[in-house]
Amino acid sequence: MNWDMVGIWLGALTTLFLYSFLYRDNPFYKFAEHLFVGMSAGYWLIYSVFNVLIPNWWDRMLPEGGGFQWVWLIPGVFAVFMLARMVPKIAGLSRFALAMIVGTGAGLNMVTFFQSNALAQVKGTIFSVATGGVWSVFSSLVLVVGVVSGLVYFFFSKAHTGMTGRTASVGITILMVAFGASFGYTIMARISLLVGRVTFLLEDWLPTIPRLFGIGG
Amino acid sequence: MAGIYDKLSNLDRRIIFILIALAVIIPITTDLVIPNIVGQEPSRDLFEFVDSLPEGSIVIVSFDYDPSTMPELQPMAEAIVRHLFRDGHRIIGMALWPQGASLGQDAMSAFADSLGRAQYVDWVNMGYKTGGAVTIARLGTSMRAVFPTDRDNVPWDDIPMLRGVNNLEDIDLVISLSAGDPGIIHWVMMAKDRYGTPVGGGCTAVSAPQLYTYLQTDQMVGLLGGLKGAADYETLVGLLEGEATKGMSPQSVAHIVIMLFIVIGNVTYFMQKKKGGAR
Structure with missing residues (x-):
């Protein structure tokens, strides 16, 4: 059996089943949807066991050279605590594991996240406007006006009337332009995925139909 | 004229899907090439x-x-x-x-x-x-x-x-x-x-x-x-002849179709609003 051909046909059929939802909900779509969810869950389970648990935990607890590294029992116990959520009587144990995850994440990110996403961004808006050519000055002014008016829009301690209201209006306009750019990029992403699927159907799947029925090469 | 705006505002979304599909399929099957200009990006x-x-x-x-x-x-x-x-x-x-x-x-x-x-x-x-x-x-x-x-x-x-x-x-x-x-x-x-x-x-x-x-x-x-x-x-x-360069032709045509629908949608909205019919 030609497994490549089987793979192409399965891919093509599930693609068509999923796109059939655009016409209306139907059993083919439901089948493909459930197949996808089920296979994803199974795939991730196996992948996690063999690519995360075994190399990062099991192999370190019981190294090839022999011996037993008991310290690796600790993360194992925490992992079991996570599963305790399924047993109501001992569900509270999972909080120890969650506390460890949240604490590590917060500790690691607190300084770095603030530095990269707050301080560096604020620093990026502090510069001399009157440098470079006319276009550079205009661009800088747009940035300054955009940042200030955008912040004013989110300042709710003062009624948005008079000067504050007019500045907030500029702010919401700037925000709308930003959302428009995001929307445009989102469309590009979705169309790119569609192009990928259509290319697969036209260039990989369609040529197999004559071969399947013994027509042509 | 009002009838056209009503029809456009109630256009079956499946017609849009078909047009988008055609906008992607036709450039791929006809090997349409739209040059990709790289600016100061x-x-x-x-x-x-x-x-x-x-x-x-x-x-x-x-x-x-x-x-x-x-x-x-x-x-x-x-x-x-x-x-x-x-x-x-x-x-x-x-x-x-x-x-x-x-x-x-x-x-x-x-x-x-x-x-x-x-x-x-x-x-x-x-x-x-x-x-x-x-x-x-x-x-x-x-x-x-x-x-x-x-x-x-x-x-x-x-x-x-x-x-x-x-x-x-x-x-x-x-x-x-x-x-x-x-x-x-x-x-x-x-x-x-x-x-x-x-x-x-x-x-x-x-x-x-x-x-x-x-x-x-x-x-x-x-x-x-x-x-x-x-x-x-x-x-x-x-x-x-890269995959992305080839993909930009259907991408560009699909964008044009979407932009047309955005324009049509906005014109229809404002015309209906002018006549007091927009929801």
Whole structure:
């Protein structure tokens, strides 16, 4: 059996089943949807066991050279605590594991996240406007006006009337332009995925139909 | 006239789907070519940064995506790998997403032989490592601790190109091809802002606007946004028949159809509003 051909046909059929939802909900779509969810869950389970648990935990607890590294029992116990959520009587144990995850994440990110996403961004808006050519000055002014008016829009301690209201209006306009750019990029992403699927159907799947029925090469 | 606006405002969405499908299918089947113009964009910045690296530089390419975003990110990976190999740089491939390791292997092995680049001398695939930002932070202190072996279980010390490489400070550039979390943001936060290693990357179009902020602050050396970014890089590298460049024709036609519908929708809305009929 030609497994490549089987793979192409399965891919093509599930693609068509999923796109059939655009016409209306139907059993083919439901089948493909459930197949996808089920296979994803199974795939991730196996992948996690063999690519995360075994190399990062099991192999370190019981190294090839022999011996037993008991310290690796600790993360194992925490992992079991996570599963305790399924047993109501001992569900509270999972909080120890969650506390460890949240604490590590917060500790690691607190300084770095603030530095990269707050301080560096604020620093990026502090510069001399009157440098470079006319276009550079205009661009800088747009940035300054955009940042200030955008912040004013989110300042709710003062009624948005008079000067504050007019500045907030500029702010919401700037925000709308930003959302428009995001929307445009989102469309590009979705169309790119569609192009990928259509290319697969036209260039990989369609040529197999004559071969399947013994027509042509 | 009012009847036309009513019909347009109640247009069956399936007609739009069919038109979008045709806008994609017809350019592909007719091999329509729309030239891809590369301006002064972040994709050119990334290309020029790679071009400016001295020969033999060590570059980490992190394949942080999976097959669901292949149409956008795999062409980027291939164009970048080709550029790095062509200019004589060494690639340490890795992945923060499980399936990225296989996709990275495909991209690197596809060009290695034809460009005369040898595994373990010019490129290596360290494979997938879980942990996201924590993993990157650890790379800053000891890469060997994170990757004791490569994807094929070859020990770190047995890989010639890794001699002298200890941590991120020994890396000349990190390029993350990212479909989300973990991805470029974590590389910027850890590799660039904590250890000072230059970071560039490519991302899906959905996440591009979020990452533009890191360009203005020089936290990133360049960015490829979506299929357009991939097509730009292919054009700059000279891959004129690349997957992304070919994909830009149906992409452009589909965009025109969508823009037409946006215009039609707005005109219909305002005409109905003028007549007091808009909801």
